Amino acid sequence: xxxxxxxxxxxxxxxxxxxxxxxxxxxxxxxxxxxxxxxxxxxxxxxxxxxxxxxxxxxxxxxxxxxxxxxxxxxxxxxxxxxxxxxxxxxxxxxxxxxxxxxxxxxxxxxxxxxxxxxxxxxxxxxxxxxxxxxxxxxxxxxxxxxxxxxxxxxxxxxxxxxxxxxxxxxxxxxxxxxxxxxxxxxxxxxxxxxxxxxxxxxxxxxxxxxxxxxxxxxxxxxxxxxxxxxxxxxxx
Amino acid sequence: xxxxxxxxxxxxxxxxxxxxxxxxxxxxxxxxxxxxxxxxxxxxxxxxxxxxxxxxxxxxxxxxxxxxxxxxxxxxxxxxxxxxxxxxxxxxxxxxxxxxxxxxxxxxxxxxxxxxxxxxxxxxxxxxxxxxxx
Numbered sequence: 001x002x003x004x005x006x007x008x009x010x011x012x013x014x015x016x017x018x019x020x021x022x023x024x025x026x027x028x029x030x031x032x033x034x035x036x037x038x039x040x041x042x043x044x045x046x047x048x049x050x051x052x053x054x055x056x057x058x059x060x061x062x063x064x065x066x067x068x069x070x071x072x073x074x075x076x077x078x079x080x081x082x083x084x085x086x087x088x089x090x091x092x093x094x095x096x097x098x099x100x101x102x103x104x105x106x107x108x109x110x111x112x113x114x115x116x117x118x119x120x121x122x123x124x125x126x127x128x129x130x131x132x133x134x135x136x137x138x139x140x141x142x143x144x145x146x147x148x149x150x151x152x153x154x155x156x157x158x159x160x161x162x163x164x165x166x167x168x169x170x171x172x173x174x175x176x177x178x179x180x181x182x183x184x185x186x187x188x189x190x191x192x193x194x195x196x197x198x199x200x201x202x203x204x205x206x207x208x209x210x211x212x213x214x215x216x217x218x219x220x221x222x223x224x225x226x227x228x229x230x231x232x233x234x235x236x237x
Numbered sequence: 238x239x240x241x242x243x244x245x246x247x248x249x250x251x252x253x254x255x256x257x258x259x260x261x262x263x264x265x266x267x268x269x270x271x272x273x274x275x276x277x278x279x280x281x282x283x284x285x286x287x288x289x290x291x292x293x294x295x296x297x298x299x300x301x302x303x304x305x306x307x308x309x310x311x312x313x314x315x316x317x318x319x320x321x322x323x324x325x326x327x328x329x330x331x332x333x334x335x336x337x338x339x340x341x342x343x344x345x346x347x348x349x350x351x352x353x354x355x356x357x358x359x360x361x362x363x364x365x366x367x368x369x370x371x
Binding site: 100102112148149150215216218219222224234236237 | 339340341342343344347348351
């Protein structure tokens with residue numbers, strides 16, 4: 001329990017001791033006095049302008065910013081200010097580097113892929129490896145992924161060069177459609193050689209471990225699907 | 238059809254509903270035509286009255302006197318090897334199998350699929366040979 005107040009009220013608003021007595025009792029003289037820092041002078045909002053005319057007093061104070069000539073007849077609604085700041089995305093505890101994930105959406109849905117790391121944007125960097133199941137190094141959202149309990153050793157993989165910027169696409173200026181261009185559109189653009197090289201380098205160490213375990217390789221090659229009587233929320237992964 | 242599972246003192250029951258679902262217990266006393274007092278000191282079932290809506294009779298019994306105390310019942314269960322006898326029944330093995338299947342991880346399921354494929358290939362081959370020879 002807190003002790004009794006040193007300066008109790010004898011009537012509402014009236015204290016037992018005077019201000020100086022209370023000062024002595026609290027031994028406030030021992031404390032360093034707090035001095036409020038001098039306030040910086042407010043920036044000027046007006047300026048002095050020379051004016052002609054003998055009766056105009058030569059100078060006049062004029063506001064720096066002119067007041068608007070018109071006011072809105074009705075008050076415009078001001079949008080509510082949001083005080084929420086985006087927080088960094090947390091990674092699910094079941095996902096650690098080397099975890100085998102099942103991709104649930106997108107072009108590669110149903111594929112089992114290897115998790116490499118989480119990028120700054122919160123997206124997950126994964127690889128198939130490409131040679132095993134055709135999934136290249138790409139980013140996936142962890143919401144569209146099932147984490148399995150299987151882990152693959154990826155200590156030999158260097159993922160330093162992969163950032164969100166790495167996946168940024170060059171903006172291609174739109175050209176006016178011509179007959180030629182429309183028919184050319186069906187042709188596939190070849191993959192950049194440097195990307196192929198990056199893919200090869202990352203997959204190298206993973207493929208080495210998969211070579212030792214043929215079942216694991218077959219596992220990554222196989223795609224995931226639910227069959228009759230299987231309910232994902234009741235299953236262990 | 239002759240009945241072989243009776244509500245009797247010493248009858249082993251499997252609890253199928255409630256917090257003790259899936260546990261074995263032994264009938265210690267009979268209250269009325271639908272309720273009994275059960276106890277399961279080795280399986281974590283507290284001594285309680287239970288309705289047969291929540292339990293099923295098994296084929297197993299142990300010989301005990303009526304209203305036996307919990308420590309004495311525990312000694313009897315261990316002496317008559319109730320859990321060992323239970324684990325040998327087809328019923329217990331079916332439950333164990335179901336639990337083992339539920340515990341499989343994604344990789345285990347894949348391994349199982351591969352193993353079943355291999356078995357199918359071997360059996361199919363042998364069956365084809367027999368068919369041809371006939």
